[in-house]
Amino acid sequence: MDGDNMNLPRLFEDRMRNLLGDEYEEYLKCYHKPYYGGIRVNTLKLSPEEFENLCPFSIKKIPWIPNGYFYDTNEQPARHPYYYAGLYYIQEPSAMTPASLLPVKPGEKVLDLCAAPGGKSTELGAKLQGKGLLVSNDISNSRAKALLKNIELFGIKNAYVLSESPNRLAEHFPQYFDKILVDAPCSGEGMFRKSPSIMKNWEQYGVDYYNKLQKEIIIYAAKMLKPGGMMLYSTCTFSPEENEGTISYLLEECPDIHVVEALPSLEERKGLGLSYEGFDRGRPDWVNGPEQLKHCIRLWPHKISGEGHFIALLKKEGPSDTDKDNSSIRGKILDYKKGNTLSKEAEDFLYNLSNWDDLISQSRILIQKDRVYLVPAEFEEKQGLRTLRQGLFLGEMKKNRFQPSQALAIALKSNQYDKLINLSSKDQDVIRYLKCETLTVEKSNEKGWQLVCVDGYPLGWGKLNNNTLKNMYLPGWRWM
Numbered sequence: 001m002d003g004d005n006m007n008l009p010r011l012f013e014d015r016m017r018n019l020l021g022d023e024y025e026e027y028l029k030c031y032h033k034p035y036y037g038g039i040r041v042n043t044l045k046l047s048p049e050e051f052e053n054l055c056p057f058s059i060k061k062i063p064w065i066p067n068g069y070f071y072d073t074n075e076q077p078a079r080h081p082y083y084y085a086g087l088y089y090i091q092e093p094s095a096m097t098p099a100s101l102l103p104v105k106p107g108e109k110v111l112d113l114c115a116a117p118g119g120k121s122t123e124l125g126a127k128l129q130g131k132g133l134l135v136s137n138d139i140s141n142s143r144a145k146a147l148l149k150n151i152e153l154f155g156i157k158n159a160y161v162l163s164e165s166p167n168r169l170a171e172h173f174p175q176y177f178d179k180i181l182v183d184a185p186c187s188g189e190g191m192f193r194k195s196p197s198i199m200k201n202w203e204q205y206g207v208d209y210y211n212k213l214q215k216e217i218i219i220y221a222a223k224m225l226k227p228g229g230m231m232l233y234s235t236c237t238f239s240p241e242e243n244e245g246t247i248s249y250l251l252e253e254c255p256d257i258h259v260v261e262a263l264p265s266l267e268e269r270k271g272l273g274l275s276y277e278g279f280d281r282g283r284p285d286w287v288n289g290p291e292q293l294k295h296c297i298r299l300w301p302h303k304i305s306g307e308g309h310f311i312a313l314l315k316k317e318g319p320s321d322t323d324k325d326n327s328s329i330r331g332k333i334l335d336y337k338k339g340n341t342l343s344k345e346a347e348d349f350l351y352n353l354s355n356w357d358d359l360i361s362q363s364r365i366l367i368q369k370d371r372v373y374l375v376p377a378e379f380e381e382k383q384g385l386r387t388l389r390q391g392l393f394l395g396e397m398k399k400n401r402f403q404p405s406q407a408l409a410i411a412l413k414s415n416q417y418d419k420l421i422n423l424s425s426k427d428q429d430v431i432r433y434l435k436c437e438t439l440t441v442e443k444s445n446e447k448g449w450q451l452v453c454v455d456g457y458p459l460g461w462g463k464l465n466n467n468t469l470k471n472m473y474l475p476g477w478r479w480m
């Protein structure tokens, strides 16, 4: 068996043969197997059990991800209204592993340094359950826009989306974060099967180019980690230089950081109903590095049902904060610019949402010009950072009207707003709504803003006048 019909770079083949020895033939067979599609449930909106009952596709549990499923790749989960309701993220199964193994607790300050398009940030945000702070960053502004959309679609309220270089962030956030994820740019060897075009990039830049970048990034990340904090480094590549090599470099530069065990104990696994069968360990011998690299995790496509990943969980020495749930922080109306206050219409709209008190007990209101935001109470405003989003954009005050935002609609639960238009996912009107068309509805006596839902999950706003629903769905998100 060989990978010839994949046209793998010759140098890559030689390197892999060298690394894998007897296993190399097994590894090559993967290039002739179908791709594994994965769906990860958004636990901000529903539980895995609720999703299993609702799911219109045939799915099977991913053994190592509590909220992850394989789906039949003949199906198109991105072409379903539930996708537009933010009920799940479509993600390759091994790429679900890093965020699932970083032990994030509600109330913590979490950084995702290389976050776009958000595959891991959306899970970190879900783990925070609306409490604490998520800073999601990507150096690329265009990629950060895709990240922003996914953060909003997931209904994450307590996120800042930034587009900065790691060194600028490190200047602003010294020893600030409880948890950091560094899903580093890499040579992408684990992506060759799914996206053969990545091979050209590999040949052009090579392993050394990325390794230099990774070493820079991980040192800046280490500077932003609190004593006692934890950082998870991951790549989707196999080369030892970019994996054990980067971690070995970090351990030398930062002697207060150590690799720790990332997988739950056998007993915990049983309790959680999870299995890590096929997971391999890091290889200190490949980089002449310290024994602790054995705690790293290697996912190989010939050993698990996924494309492959490298993961290292790291801890900085120092006391860990055990209970971070900061629900005691009381909310207050915070107006950064004196003289700007909520209009009566905005106040009426927002204070009439059920559980509004709960929302602002974790957050503060920020008004900038006519735009109203709910920002995490934990965050101190940082001047001069390229910011795509600060907390949850609630809406805009326009003369004597308040226009609620798409982000607010999708962050709400249907029981938080009393004027609902709830469509069935089988009703063609759902697609018409998502295509931004005007709908005719039977409800005629409730003028004004309506929250349009699919099977009880919010999609966006509409404005009702008699039987006509003016479509207020965000045009940039519409069904194409």
Ligand SMILES: C[S@@+](CC[C@H](N)C(=O)[O-])C[C@H]1O[C@@H](n2cnc3c(N)ncnc32)[C@H](O)[C@@H]1O
Binding pocket: 113, 114, 115, 116, 117, 118, 119, 120, 121, 138, 139, 140, 143, 165, 166, 183, 184, 185, 186, 213, 217
């Ligand atoms: C592997 S991808 C991240 C994927 C993302 N974590 C996810 O799960 O959707 C790596 C990201 O690093 C970003 N990147 C590239 N160079 C960087 C740098 N010098 N500093 C920070 N991020 C960088 C890229 O724009 C890219 O989005």
